[in-house]
Amino acid sequence: MKSIALSLAFAFAMSAAPLLAEDAAGPPKAKAAEDIPPPQVSVTKASGTFGGQRVAFTATAGETYLKAEDGTPRAAIFSTAYVKDGKDPNRPVTFLFNGGPGSGSVWLHMGAFGPKRVAIPSDAKDDGAPPFPIVDNPDSLLDVTDIVFIDPVGTGFSHALGKTDPKDFWGVTKDAESIAEFIRIWLNENGRWNAPKFLGGESYGTTRSAAVLNQLEGRYNDVSMNGVILISTILDFAAGADTPGNEMTHILNLPSMAATALFHGKAQSAGTPAQFADEARQWAIGPYAAALLKGSALGADERTQVRKELARFTGLSETYLEQADLRVTPDRFYKELLRDRGLTVGRLDSRYTGKDYDNAGEGPDNDPSFYGIDGGYTAAINSYARETLKFQTNRSYVTIGSVGPWDWRLGDGRDSDVYMNVAPYIGRGLRENSGLRIFVGQGYYDFATPFFAAEYSLSRTGIPKDRVEFHYYEAGHMMYVRDEDRMKLSKDIRQFIRSR
Template sequence: MKSAVSFALALALAVTAAPVLAQDKSDKDAPAEKVVPQVVTTRHSGVFGGQKVNYTATIGETILSAEDGTQKAAVVTTAYIKEPRDPNRPVTFLFNGGPGSGSVWLMMGAFGPMRVAIPSDARDDGSPPYPIVPNPDCLLDVTDIVFIDPPGTGFSHLIGKTEGKEYYGVTADAKAVAEVIRRWLGDNGRWNSPKYLGGESYGTTRSAAVANQLVNTTYNDVALNGIILMSTVLDFAAGADTAGNELSYITNLPSMAATAFYHGKTSSPSVEQIVEEARQWAMGPYAAALFKGQKLSPEERASIRKQLSHFTGLSETYLESADLRVTPDRFYKELLRDRGVTVGRLDSRYTGKDYDSAGESPDNDPSFYGIDAAYTAAVNSWERDSLGFKTNREYQSISGIGRDWDWRIGGRDANAYLNVAPYLGQALREDSQLRIFVGQGYYDFATPFFATEYALSRTGIPQDRIQFHYYHAGHMMYVRDEDRHKLAADVREFIRAR
């Protein structure tokens, strides 16, 4: 009897489940519903660079599709265009980094018409509401601006069954952004406009890779007037804190010297002077000592240890224990251990309080958690409420797509030496009027300025059309009011000088 009841129950379950299974299969095989791109335009006015400018703000989705028409991704752009429109006016395409970061930082911090006002003196942003104020440093007086959120960042997203590997990688991401730029130029009648491309952090890596797509390889038909690099990372070996890589100790040293100077752990007439002294010493005696490894004599070791203590502000005892090699992570914790605080990675002017002072590395980065809430609140408020973009998606200020990033370029395997600086060298060699702007913060350990100088001084990269600018802040130098003004003025001059 028991087996009969069990059989009947199993049969009943199988019969009732059959239509559900059929429905599941039907749903799975059904074609995905087409995404209708949302485009919203509003009219505004502001004073930028001392000039009153009437402009439109257009936030909208560009749909990227496969050759068979299958929709693959929706890429959101936010374009600010001066009215009346001028097809010969410069246009600048900007994005942030990550990979996985939306364009919130450059748009709401540096170059957009509105910005979020946070403390300028390396204090944390506190709690909302955060002031969203007009930004006189916006570049609309000299160029139209298009902020791009690549797939997986901001409000941009993959569609249907699209897999991340189709867009999450150095080259795949660059191809997508290049396509969005070409589409925007065509849709807005701007093919003959002077064109500028710019990014921050990984956005500089993206800038080189996108320039390679537009100028060197896939399209080979979009000439650029300038490339704007802010907090630059091109040669990934120069900043790779990996055992056995001596180069990163050299390229990080001037940033350590600047930070030690800022916090009163070493002396010098100015940050510029101690940075220059650290550059020269790092390239000379320190590099030679590191390359000698265990063949370094006791006398040389003592001399190096003493000078290293001067530049880093760390004790000779600690430096001896670290074998004359201090990783940034250790430096953040050790520099101000006697004060019970750590320094930031993105901006080492910031300090934070850890759970205790005994650890080897910080609990978190105070220069990131000190600003992230304000920027996320501001971009959501501005784009949803002021610009009228309607979506139930979360804005991805920093998404997790970097974990799945394909770092291979040029067909090389995953262990290849990643360096996109040669893309810029080729672009410069093949366009006699292309120029590059480089902006770096003294207190940035995410993309150390000396590593950038190293990457852009390699063979094959013309030096006469690269200009460097330095700021007394960190990775997002525009969080400091004085440096936001200077950055805007420097970029304005760069664009006007075409």
């Protein structure tokens, strides 16, 4: 999920007078190392039934300090670890995080794989107002693996310490280095170096997964992984960039447009959404790709035929498609598809619909598939962390925060402000670790990280395809918000872990 311009205020009770006094005196001085308190950690015991098995576990919610070479604490990484009771050094452990960059792990934690989840509507309806039910989650993976949810610096309760600038952690490589350091510390402290290990993320968390894999396995002091779990994948940022002149974005978005048009009754097909999406996929890499690459040299007869088929797949009128020169960006699609109904469709999950201020304009006011779920998740993680996990803090949990400017350089000789692609890290990991496997989970209704773009990025040269498996879901970016898909995702990943 790309960064979303949200600002989250800390829950400090401050009067106007102290604020004015602080402004006059300048910003508060950074704490010296000796003023930094020890990490906060809360340990609780619980049990639940997951995957049909009763599991007793210990939940550790707390801070891990990343330190400079001289021992000075630089950052507090907040994590929540669920470890099955009864020491088993060979039990699998899975490290999970979300994306953004700037997103805490709340979405996977409280939506998919934690022992508790927030119960919001499963049918692409708005989550409404509190109280939001926090219920047992039988789809958690705790029957097959211990789980550690990680919040990178600037997300969740994680933050820089002392005089450290948080920007020291804000970048593809910087962020990956900090998460890899945290994982090494966790393995040390929990005696799990020889345990089967899995790494996973959602959205930018898949980018992070590839970069962290490179940090763990691409160094002399290797941490070998058994599997990487990619949920709503974004690895090649150029292929899907919605910029003028980039024809690949139109090709890669078309199958998602077709599935969305079919879902909302704007396209017709005798087949399933998966079959219609595949039909669009094949046409996109054939006649449509050929037409786009011909540009202004495209002949009139061929243009007419392509425009007709494009209308059939997208549900948009031929007149509109002609005006768009056969190239419809996602933002325009969200607004145009259901304009006649006065509705827009979602970006993260195009099953969702929203109502804009008015029906004019090229793009929607906001993403109904984000504001349709964010309230429930924010309330759930703050309530659950404090009341159930007993983690006490005066910080607000940052579900999605500002972590900019983000440094997109890879530092491996392939630096570019335009073509940022971490898929080669996956290829290298597969070539150099014969036991490594890749799980890819994609939603048909996801425009933030379209499923065809994920397929494209992982089918390039140097990526062995025999250990990459794809799974598809009839929801969007966060497919687990749909009950049927959460159960399917859990079953699919459970099998992936078991078959190591």
